[in-house]
Amino acid sequence: MSDLDAFRAEVRAWLETNCPPEMREPVREEGDVCWGGRNWEFKNEAQKQWLEACVAKGYTVPDWPKPYGGAGLSPEETKVLKQEMKRINARSPLDSFGIWMLGPALLKFGTEEQKVHYLNPIARGEIRWCQGYSEPGSGSDLVSLQTFGEDKGDHWVVNGSKIWTSYADKADWIFCLVRTDKANKYQGITFMLFDMASKGVTTKPILLISGNSPFCETFFDDVEVPKTQYIGEINRGWDVAKYLLGHEREMISGGGAGGDMVSIGALFAKSLGKNDHGELDDPILRAEMAAFDVDVFAYRAMGERFMDMWKTGRAHPASSNMMKYVGTELNKRRHELVMSGGGSEALEWDSEETKGGARARGWLRTKANSIEGGTSEVMLNVIAKRILDLPGA
Amino acid sequence: MPLYHNDDQAMLKDSVAPFVAEQAPVLHLRKLRDEADATGFSRDLWAQFTEMGLPGMLVPEAHGGLGMGHMEAGIVLEEIGRNLTPSPFLATSVGAVAALAKAGGTQAGRWLPAIASGEAIIALAIDEGAKHRPDRIATTATRAGNGFRLDGKKSFVLHGHVADMSIVAAKTDGGITLFAVPKDAKGVTADPRRLVDSSLASHVTLDGVEVDADAVIGEVDAGGEILDALLAATRTGAAAEMVGVGQGAMDMTVTYLKERKQFGKLIGEFQGLQHRAAHLYGEMEVARATVMKAQQLLDEGSEGAKLMVSVAKAKAGRAANLAVREGVQMHGGIGMTDEYDIGLYMKRDRALAEYMGDVHYHIDQVARMNGY
Numbered sequence: 001m002s003d004l005d006a007f008r009a010e011v012r013a014w015l016e017t018n019c020p021p022e023m024r025e026p027v028r029e030e031g032d033v034c035w036g037g038r039n040w041e042f043k044n045e046a047q048k049q050w051l052e053a054c055v056a057k058g059y060t061v062p063d064w065p066k067p068y069g070g071a072g073l074s075p076e077e078t079k080v081l082k083q084e085m086k087r088i089n090a091r092s093p094l095d096s097f098g099i100w101m102l103g104p105a106l107l108k109f110g111t112e113e114q115k116v117h118y119l120n121p122i123a124r125g126e127i128r129w130c131q132g133y134s135e136p137g138s139g140s141d142l143v144s145l146q147t148f149g150e151d152k153g154d155h156w157v158v159n160g161s162k163i164w165t166s167y168a169d170k171a172d173w174i175f176c177l178v179r180t181d182k183a184n185k186y187q188g189i190t191f192m193l194f195d196m197a198s199k200g201v202t203t204k205p206i207l208l209i210s211g212n213s214p215f216c217e218t219f220f221d222d223v224e225v226p227k228t229q230y231i232g233e234i235n236r237g238w239d240v241a242k243y244l245l246g247h248e249r250e251m252i253s254g255g256g257a258g259g260d261m262v263s264i265g266a267l268f269a270k271s272l273g274k275n276d277h278g279e280l281d282d283p284i285l286r287a288e289m290a291a292f293d294v295d296v297f298a299y300r301a302m303g304e305r306f307m308d309m310w311k312t313g314r315a316h317p318a319s320s321n322m323m324k325y326v327g328t329e330l331n332k333r334r335h336e337l338v339m340s341g342g343g344s345e346a347l348e349w350d351s352e353e354t355k356g357g358a359r360a361r362g363w364l365r366t367k368a369n370s371i372e373g374g375t376s377e378v379m380l381n382v383i384a385k386r387i388l389d390l391p392g393a
Numbered sequence: 394m395p396l397y398h399n400d401d402q403a404m405l406k407d408s409v410a411p412f413v414a415e416q417a418p419v420l421h422l423r424k425l426r427d428e429a430d431a432t433g434f435s436r437d438l439w440a441q442f443t444e445m446g447l448p449g450m451l452v453p454e455a456h457g458g459l460g461m462g463h464m465e466a467g468i469v470l471e472e473i474g475r476n477l478t479p480s481p482f483l484a485t486s487v488g489a490v491a492a493l494a495k496a497g498g499t500q501a502g503r504w505l506p507a508i509a510s511g512e513a514i515i516a517l518a519i520d521e522g523a524k525h526r527p528d529r530i531a532t533t534a535t536r537a538g539n540g541f542r543l544d545g546k547k548s549f550v551l552h553g554h555v556a557d558m559s560i561v562a563a564k565t566d567g568g569i570t571l572f573a574v575p576k577d578a579k580g581v582t583a584d585p586r587r588l589v590d591s592s593l594a595s596h597v598t599l600d601g602v603e604v605d606a607d608a609v610i611g612e613v614d615a616g617g618e619i620l621d622a623l624l625a626a627t628r629t630g631a632a633a634e635m636v637g638v639g640q641g642a643m644d645m646t647v648t649y650l651k652e653r654k655q656f657g658k659l660i661g662e663f664q665g666l667q668h669r670a671a672h673l674y675g676e677m678e679v680a681r682a683t684v685m686k687a688q689q690l691l692d693e694g695s696e697g698a699k700l701m702v703s704v705a706k707a708k709a710g711r712a713a714n715l716a717v718r719e720g721v722q723m724h725g726g727i728g729m730t731d732e733y734d735i736g737l738y739m740k741r742d743r744a745l746a747e748y749m750g751d752v753h754y755h756i757d758q759v760a761r762m763n764g765y
Contacts (some may be wrong), residue, residue: 063625084599153668166490197433213514261761263764265763265764265765266763266764266765268608268765269764269765277762278764278765280765285754286760286765287753287757287760289760289765290756290757290759290760290763290765292709292757293710293763294703294707294711294755294756294759295481295679295708297683297701297704297759298679298680298682298683298702298704298705298708299679301396301679301682301683301685301686301701301704302678302679302682302683304396304682304686305396305397305681305682305685306682308395308396308397309395309396312395312397314397317679322671322674322675322678325671325672325675326675326676328680340676342532377668379671380442380667380671380672381664381667381668381671383674383675384667384669384671385667386665386668386669387671387674388647388671388674389651389653390578390647390650390661390662390667390670391651391659391661391662392662
């Protein structure tokens with residue numbers, strides 16, 4: 001038996017003992033996802049138990065080094081762990097912007113002291129983070145940021161506001177882009193971290209078309225941030241932000257067409273019915289669904305090629321923009337078809353059978369895919385300029 | 394296996410790409426067209442292909458070939474596509490080889506070495522009507538004397554009028570059977586038609602054609618699997634060639650956007666055109682990855698190959714079609730002139746799109762394979 005096979009057997013046995021049956025059910029609603037943080041209330045005992053078991057083993061962040069709360073697994077071992085968790089439909093023990101976004105940035109740009117200090121609470125789900133990038137006047141155009149940190153010697157005094165801050169009202173800390181030099185457009189931004197409980201921080205949830213409020217407006221009024229709480233170099237926050245946006249795009253585009261996306265036509269065989277030839281009973285919708293399936297299978301092949309090339313340094317640095325663009329547009333198309341395939345049932349907004357209008361809300365939610373993390377139009381601009389080398393206006 | 398070209402494949406590309414670009418650029422196609430060439434391709438060029446060992450790339454080494462895979466053949470096909478090179482490579486070296494190698498036996502022993510040595514050109518006589526419907530073959534093969542008697546009509550037979558042998562799919566009592574019908578067989582008439590892309594494809598009539606029992610490729614009634622292998626290889630190959638056509642058209646267009654001025658600006662500065670070009674880039678990259686995935690699965694003999702082959706033919710069809718349409722449109726009036734090459738890309742794409750099942754056919758196949 002190879003080391004990897006032995007590891008797989010070990011993981012399998014561990015999961016058998018430690019993953020409660022309730023955590024092997026599909027996620028049905030918001031509360032099923034464990035976000036952690038100072039104010040987190042576990043939905044049930046199983047959710048708590050599952051998080052604690054994974055924390056003890058380093059499995060919330062399996063590929064992070066052990067001193068930072070991870071399990072120090074190799075990429076191959078991490079893959080095995082993911083496969084084994086998927087095999088039993090185990091829920092993610094902890095979802096977190098700290099894991100997806102801040103963590104990778106800290107691992108790359110943080111000092112040793114910062115890594116130990118910030119990464120461990122992320123891995124344990126103790127501190128829930130939010131991201132302060134966009135501002136009312138600057139969405140994708142981050143260089144036009146106005147939130148300003150005035151230099152007061154050992155600290156900054158931050159004033160301004162952020163928008164589209166995901167779960168800011170529930171987060172404990174924020175990682176935030178703050179202008180610290182008004183003269184320099186690109187190199188006058190610092191990547192700061194601070195406690196949302198600091199004096200002068202307020203948040204206001206924004207009700208969205210999906211009926212949910214995952215995003216907030218966030219206001220900073222003379223917030224004091226110690227000079228120790230920044231990542232990378234002062235005025236070079238752009239480097240950190242760009243690195244982190246790459247991760248965000250990968251995540252959004254991955255959600256776009258990755259995961260367990262089964263053939264969409266097969267999903268609706270029941271609600272649409274089939275004709276005598278065993279074909280969906282709506283030839284035009286069948287054709288659209290099949291054309292969509294072609295694009296999904298094709299996008300998956302692209303995802304595989306992109307990852308293979310990315311890992312070996314063969315991919316164009318801007319190809320993540322292309323993946324984001326194609327993946328998010330595909331996901332929006334999928335949800336349009338989900339609504340068509342579901343017919344009047346998919347319209348129900350609050351019935352128990354539709355799990356609280358999950359399809360309708362999900363459809364509306366996807367409209368943000370091509371806006372958040374940089375709009376499709378911005379992605380196309382980047383491809384045109386950086387890959388195709390088309391002239392600037 | 395990573396989904397990019399390994400070192401050997403990259404080396405192959407480095408030798409094939411300049412060879413095709415130098416020996417058979419678009420000008421080569423124009424010359425054949427303007428001379429109303431009756432063969433449909435250049436025998437001299439085929440001899441050069443042979444010197445490089447290309448016709449026998451997929452032929453097993455035991456039969457004198459290089460024993461390479463679809464990934465390697467795809468490298469050649471992409472360059473053929475990029476340069477609009479008229480060539481029997483797809484039908485002979487990819488489609489016919491896949492069928493003969495799968496079948497083995499007498500016909501494989503006879504024809505595979507001849508393909509590898511560049512001596513034999515093979516035609517694939519599958520289609521019978523205006524559209525590709527291989528599940529509705531009406532050509533019949535009835536037992537007669539020591540062999541069979543073939544009757545029927547075939548269409549869209551590339552190189553049918555010059556091929557040394559045609560692989561004919563016919564209905565037999567218990568299924569489909571493939572036959573190797575030699576050029577001089579009595580009762581065969583090939584009527585070549587010039588197509589929109591200047592290539593020649595024949596309507597073939599089989600009128601009481603008598604062949605020996607050993608003309609059967611594989612086993613009687615068991616041609617379905619061999620036909621499937623032929624179709625999978627040819628469709629994937631056509632998709633690879635389409636990626637080349639689309640890429641060639643896109644490259645020309647992007648270059649044009651950087652050179653052409655209107656309203657005192659390079660037209661490539663206009664966001665309306667930038668976004669369309671960037672969208673096209675994404676579609677072409679996805680199509681390329683999909684074709685490579687189909688090639689990889691075919692080379693691995695994977696069960697998932699059939700689905701991915703249809704996905705690849707459909708996706709490459711859509712992407713290349715977008716590339717040539719955007720190409721002509723973005724070139725403006727000049728794109729409509731015969732003098733400019735972009736229109737030739739549109740013509741070749743149309744022919745390849747129709748060959749071995751169009752986008753709609755393959756989308757329908759994907760729905761069927763997914764159970765709806």
